[in-house]
Amino acid sequence: MDTRTHDTSGTLEEALERLHACGPERLGRLSNHAPMVVEALAAHGRADAVHRWLDLYRSKLEDLPAAVAPVTDGDWREALGDPRRAADWIAHFSRALADRPWREVLARWWPRLLPGLYGGSTHPVIRVGHAVRALEAGANGPRLAELAHGLGYWAARYRPVTGLAPLPAAPTAAASLDAVPALPDPRGGFPDRLAALRRLPLWADDVTDPDTARARLAELVRAATHRYATHGHGEPVMLVHAATAPNAVLRTLDSLPRALWVPSLRAAWTASAAVTAMYAPAGPAASAPRARPTAEEVLERALAHGDEHVVKFTDTALDVGDERALAAALRAIELGEPLV
Structure with a gap:
């Protein structure tokens, strides 16, 4: 059942x-998940x-x-990828969105930003995906500011x-994720592992x-949602x-020109496959038979658990909507550390 609501x-x-x-971060590296979680809760009727x-x-x-210095149309390339300039970039996009329709701004910047989707452990594109879903449901000042x-x-x-x-690559996404080779010597956090990545199947x-x-x-x-289980x-x-x-890329497609859909798929595949390679377990866990809760029940369990990643993964599982996806969300609840 679709739990989404406006x-x-x-x-x-x-x-x-x-x-x-x-x-957007704390301690210089950990993402602020709150805007994404509150949008997910509101989207699924738990405002x-x-x-x-x-x-x-x-x-x-x-x-x-x-702020450090304003980002301008003439020097934005020099500021790209500089985390010290976060406030400058937010101010730049605030000005752009005040001057032009949000879909126009998104279409202009999406191809510029897409090659760098992998920074911040992919959290920035996930945040954009949540912002776009909120705007598609109804644009207003706070939602534009979130974009x-x-x-x-x-x-x-x-x-x-x-x-x-x-x-x-294999013919299917699931088989291609299975074919992703694990990073041979996984060490450090996301940036270190990303830098050590050398090969991936080219499924897309x-x-x-x-x-x-x-x-x-x-x-x-x-496939990626099912695989988490x-x-x-x-x-x-x-x-x-x-x-x-x-999924953040998928929920943004309808707001983008169709010409951007193919490169968006390729970037999304690389992100999914890279994460799969960087954090691969030694082997799969057995998938034990489970009760069959409803989508609403899974959402309530995720909310009671409270962990930001659990809530956001459950949001994606609810988008997929099938029994295996809901089972994967339950697995995330089991594995995650509760917020309180």
């Missing part, structure tokens, strides 16, 4: 305004829980960092992946048609991004 209570706007005084959840999460929030924050975070954490040796490189790209992207999201124990937090990052 929240008209104003709670999402209140939460976003509360959060826009905060920076009533938004402020309570935020109160629990507020110790993980830091103030917006200080500015998401795009600004992406520009500040822009990081491309280059020099990967291509490997043969044969796609040239936008409609095929959409179908393949949906297939990838479904048996492989999430490799790294319960980081492996959710193998599904949530491509």
Whole structure:
């Protein structure tokens, strides 16, 4: 059952305004997940829980960092990928969104930012995906500001992946994820492991048609979500991004020109496959038979658990909507550390 609903209570706007005084990260490297979680809760009819959840999460929030210098149309390339410029980038996109329609701004910047989708552990594109879903449900000031924050975070954490040796891919997304070789010596955090990545299957490189790209992207999201049920124990937090990052791209497609759908699929595949390689477990876990809760029950369990990654992965599992996806969400709840 589809649990999504259009929240008209104003709670999402209140939460976003509360959060826009905060920076996109804390401790210089850990992402601020709150804007994504509150949008997911509001989208699935739980706006009533938004402020309570935020109160629990507020110790993980830091103030917006200080500005350095304005980003301009003439020097934006020099500021790309500089995390010190996060506030500058947010201000740049705030000005752009005040002057032009949000879909126009998104279409202009998406191809510029897409090659650097991998920075910030893919959180910036995930934040943009949540912002776009909120705007598609109804545009207003706080939702436009959230898109500015998401795009600004992406520009500040822009990081491309280059020099990967291509490997043969299987016909399906699931089989191609199975074919991703594990990083031989996984050490350090996301940036270190990303830098050590050398080869991936090129599952999406044969796609040239936008409609095929959409179908393949949906297939990838479904396969990565299902896979978490048996492989999430490799790294319960980081492996959710193998599904949530491509899903952020998928939920943005309809707001983009069709010409951008194929490169979006390729970037999303690389992100999902990279995370799969970087945090692969030694082997799959047995998938034990489970009770069959409803989508609403799974959402309530995720909310009671409270962990930001669990809530966001459950949001993606609800988008997929089938029994295996709901089982994967339950697995995330089992593996994750509760917020409180």
